[in-house]
Amino acid sequence: MTPDLAGSLPEPRLLPERVYTLPELRYPGRLNVGAALLDANSEGGRAGRPAIHAGAETLTYGELARRVNRLAHGLRASGLERGDRVLLRLPNVAEFIVAWLACQKAGIVTVGTMPMLRARELAYVANDAGTRAAIVWGGLREELERAREQAPALRRLIVAGEARGGDVTLDTLATGHPERFTAVETDRDEIAMIAYTSGSTGVPKGCVHFHRDILASADSYARHVLRPTEDDRFGGHPTLAFTFGTGGLLVFPFRFGASTVLGPPFSPESMLETFARRRVTIGFCAPTSYRLMLGVPDLARRFDLGALRLGVSAAEPLPAATWEAWRKVTGVELLDGIGSTEMFHIFVSSLPGRVRPGATGEPVPGYDCRVVDDDGREVEPGREGLIAIKGPTGCKYWRKPDRQAEYVRFGGWNVTGDVYVQDADGYLTYQCRSDDMIVSGGYKIPGPEVEHVLDEHPAVAESAVVAAPDPTRGFVAKAFVVLRAPHRPSPALVGELQEHVKRELAPYKYPRAVEFVERLPRTETGKIQRYILRKADVVPYDPDNPAR
Numbered sequence: 001m002t003p004d005l006a007g008s009l010p011e012p013r014l015l016p017e018r019v020y021t022l023p024e025l026r027y028p029g030r031l032n033v034g035a036a037l038l039d040a041n042s043e044g045g046r047a048g049r050p051a052i053h054a055g056a057e058t059l060t061y062g063e064l065a066r067r068v069n070r071l072a073h074g075l076r077a078s079g080l081e082r083g084d085r086v087l088l089r090l091p092n093v094a095e096f097i098v099a100w101l102a103c104q105k106a107g108i109v110t111v112g113t114m115p116m117l118r119a120r121e122l123a124y125v126a127n128d129a130g131t132r133a134a135i136v137w138g139g140l141r142e143e144l145e146r147a148r149e150q151a152p153a154l155r156r157l158i159v160a161g162e163a164r165g166g167d168v169t170l171d172t173l174a175t176g177h178p179e180r181f182t183a184v185e186t187d188r189d190e191i192a193m194i195a196y197t198s199g200s201t202g203v204p205k206g207c208v209h210f211h212r213d214i215l216a217s218a219d220s221y222a223r224h225v226l227r228p229t230e231d232d233r234f235g236g237h238p239t240l241a242f243t244f245g246t247g248g249l250l251v252f253p254f255r256f257g258a259s260t261v262l263g264p265p266f267s268p269e270s271m272l273e274t275f276a277r278r279r280v281t282i283g284f285c286a287p288t289s290y291r292l293m294l295g296v297p298d299l300a301r302r303f304d305l306g307a308l309r310l311g312v313s314a315a316e317p318l319p320a321a322t323w324e325a326w327r328k329v330t331g332v333e334l335l336d337g338i339g340s341t342e343m344f345h346i347f348v349s350s351l352p353g354r355v356r357p358g359a360t361g362e363p364v365p366g367y368d369c370r371v372v373d374d375d376g377r378e379v380e381p382g383r384e385g386l387i388a389i390k391g392p393t394g395c396k397y398w399r400k401p402d403r404q405a406e407y408v409r410f411g412g413w414n415v416t417g418d419v420y421v422q423d424a425d426g427y428l429t430y431q432c433r434s435d436d437m438i439v440s441g442g443y444k445i446p447g448p449e450v451e452h453v454l455d456e457h458p459a460v461a462e463s464a465v466v467a468a469p470d471p472t473r474g475f476v477a478k479a480f481v482v483l484r485a486p487h488r489p490s491p492a493l494v495g496e497l498q499e500h501v502k503r504e505l506a507p508y509k510y511p512r513a514v515e516f517v518e519r520l521p522r523t524e525t526g527k528i529q530r531y532i533l534r535k536a537d538v539v540p541y542d543p544d545n546p547a548r
Contacts, residue, residue, distance in 0.1 A: 022366050024219040025392045027188045033211040035183035037254040038065055045073025046257050047231065047472030053278055054094045054262040061257075064098070066179040071102035071170065073177035078156075078168075080133060082107035082184055083196065084126050087126055087134040087154065088241060089113050089144055095160040095170060096240045097250055104211075107184035110193045111206075112241030116506035119146035121204070125150035125196050128399065129206055135170065138162030159255045175303045188212040194398055195243050197341035199446070206398030207243075207341045216392035217247055217345040218255035221365035225335065225349050226282055228256040228308060233307070235261035236284030237271060238442075245315055247345040248284035266290040272303040275363050279307035286315045288473050290334065291322050300329055308332050314339055314346055315442035317430045320358035338387075338430065340416050341397035342407060348387075348428050359429045360420075367391030373421045376410030387420040388413035438466070441473040443508045446447050450477060450511060452505045457497060459487040464520050466533045468513055479511035480533055482519060489516040 027120040038061070041051070047062030059067075080086065086108050090096040103110045111129045113122060115137075122144055126134070131154055138161040148154050160170040186192070192214055194206040209415050218504075222228060234253040238245030253260045263274035272293055275283060290313060293299065311326065311334040318336035326334050337349035338360050348369055350361035363369040370378050371385040378384040388410060395414050397404045409415050438445040447465035454463040461482045468478035479497070487493065494514045501510040521529040 002127065021269055022220070024223065025216055025366055027212045027215065029188060030185045031188035031211045031215070032105060032107075032183040032186045033192050033214045033251075034068075034101045034106075036211075036215055037251065038068060038101050038105070039183065041254065041257050044257075045121045046230065049257065050259040051254070052094050052097060052260055052262065053233070057094065059094060064101075067098050067174065068101045068105065068319040069179055069181035070174035070177040071098060072106045072181040073104060074173035074175075074309070075106050075108060078133075078158075078173060078393060080106070080108055081223040082186075083109065083191070084133075085109045085111050085131045087111045087113060087117065087122075087129070087136075087144075088129040089117075089122070090137040090160060090240075091115050091140070091265070092237075092240050092245070092249070093137065093161070094262065095135075095137070097260075098248065099160070099170065100160070100240070104192055105183040105455075107179055107186050107190075109191050109411050112193070112195060112246065114239050114241050114506065115140055116508060117143065118503070118505055119143045119150070120504060121506065122147035122152035124204055126154045128204070129194050129196075132156065133158060135160060138164075141284075147282060175376065182452050186211055193246075195246070195341050195344075205400050205403055206346075207394070207399050208396040209344050210396075213344055214246075214251055215255065215395045216366070217343075218251050220392055221337075221339075221346045221349065221364045222247070222252040222255065222334050222413065225337075225346075225351060226252065226312070227352075228252065228258050228282065230257035231259055232256070232258040233272060233279060233283045234258060234282050234284065235263065235278060235280035236312075237263070237266035237289060238286075238315070243341050243344050244284065244339065248282075249315045250313065272299065272305070274297060275305055275308055281307050281309050283308060283311045285313065287318045287322055287336075288316065288441040290318075290326050291472060294325050294329060305330050310335060310352065312337065312346075315444075316439045319358070319474075323355070323357040338416075338418065342397075342416070343389065343391075343414060344393045344484075347389050347391060347393075356427055359423075359427045361428065362426055363389075363428075364391075368411070369422075369428065371428070372413075372415075376413070381422055381424045384419050384421045386415050386434065387418050387428065388415050390414065438475055438477050440467075440470070440475050440477060440512075441508070445477050445509045447477065449505065450479065450501060450509055454479060454481065454497060454511075455500050455502050456504075459483055459493060460497070462520060464528050464530060464533055465511060466530050468534070476512040477509065478513040478515065479531075480515050480517050480520060 001498045041061040042065035052059040053063045133156040134157045139476045159167040163169045183267045189210045192211045193209050194391035196204045249260045261278045264270050313334045314337045323334050335350045337346035347364050348360050368390045372388050373385050377456050395407045417434045420428050422428050450465040451463045461484045463481045465479045467475040471475040498510045521532045
């Protein structure tokens with residue numbers, strides 16, 4: 001099937017020797033990721049082994065296969081066909097994995113959305129991807145119902161969890177269908193999923209991943225860095241809709257016959273309790289989360305983390321101090337890594353026993369990473385430049401040919417916009433972003449997107465949102481706001497602007513610091529001088545003191 005991608009995308013050009021010496025990255029022409037992750041276990045001698053631990057429930061691979069297969073039949077019987085796109089809006093529950101695998105086996109393209117997205121964001125994704133249906137958790141349906149008013153193609157909701165009378169539910173859709181389903185013989189280069197990310201312009205971009213891309217990330221990063229066995233238990237807090245979570249909590253454990261642990265929403269104590277009670281062996285968290293867990297009183301005495309053998313850290317740089325403190329308290333190594341939604345998962349990582357605190361690490365086997373200047377020329381060790389990547393996965397934007405040309409450059413290299421330094425031993429250390437993306441607590445916040453929403457408020461004449469240092473989250477979004485007359489600065493107005501952003505965008509995007517200014521610094525050509533704003537000190541919102 002021909003994917004609706006950004007122009008003509010040739011087969012990714014991989015460097016010889018480095019990639020082709022990994023035989024596990026060669027895949028047959030016909031490949032279905034759902035069958036590779038599920039059927040290979042349920043029909044390959046692991047039917048009785050645990051696949052999902054969620055709350056009080058443990059599903060074996062055999063039980064999971066029966067649920068997935070009945071739903072795959074139900075999806076096809078409901079009129080969904082190979083190549084159709086289905087939006088997924090669920091928290092980290094077993095039903096997310098059931099729905100994802102059923103869609104994959106049926107040749108249906110999944111479009112995951114983070115639970116915190118609001119109606120306008122969901123409507124954009126639904127319209128851009130052309131989703132015909134959505135599978136939604138009952139407690140998350142309100143924003144999606146609002147989004148349907150702006151997304152006419154989204155005609156059908158399938159409800160999981162708490163349902164209302166008249167709903168088509170995941171259970172009723174699966175009821176009465178056979179427990180066996182032969183996976184559709186999809187092509188290895190057929191679209192399996194579209195994952196949306198926001199760039200520095202604030203316009204979400206759909207990142208297409210083929211069936212082989214998803215397996216390649218497991219067969220490069222997970223196989224060679226994490227080295228999992230079927231006895232491992234993967235756990236952590238990233239949402240399954242985010243590729244960090246899709247890989248860490250679904251693809252990687254199932255590729256190697258291990259199991260996944262789905263816990264409650266993140267809090268420092270609940271995450272530690274889940275790690276301890278469920279005997280998690282490989283944890284996936286953002287650096288901010290590790291810092292917050294380190295702040296839990298009597299951590300080592302209250303929580304037995306003896307089963308934990310590795311912690312994976314990604315979504316933002318891991319400070320050396322956090323690595324040292326975690327190792328001192330728990331005895332467990334944290335493996336920093338950088339990935340991107342465009343590349344599906346991690347392509348540079350620290351390796352067990354070879355960690356250099358403060359450095360991201362080394363290229364994952366199967367990937368070639370270079371530090372280059374703006375013209376694509378490799379710079380000498382110790383000099384900063386853009387990181388450029390080639391490997392078994394690569395950026396394929398959905399319907400964004402202009403953005404595709406910005407990301408894939410210099411003859412097929414993926415350029416993420418991250419600035420790095422590589423030392424003489426090959427270790428890569430993160431410096432900063434080259435654009436206006438704010439990375440806060442593991443979440444990416446496009447400054448211009450927040451500005452657009454702030455500027456819709458009647459009190460705001462104009463605004464600029466930049467990253468400001470924060471001891472807990474690394475950085476926070478800080479808004480500099482010019483007011484319209486007769487509005488005047490006040491603590492109440494700060495709160496009003498913050499709540500306005502929370503209503504319109506995912507709550508993590510709201511500006512945690514707001515400073516009112518008479519004017520924004522500009523160049524002679526009228527461009528905002530953001531570097532001047534970034535030098536300003538953070539002014540946290542204090543309701544007891546007037547806002548500046």
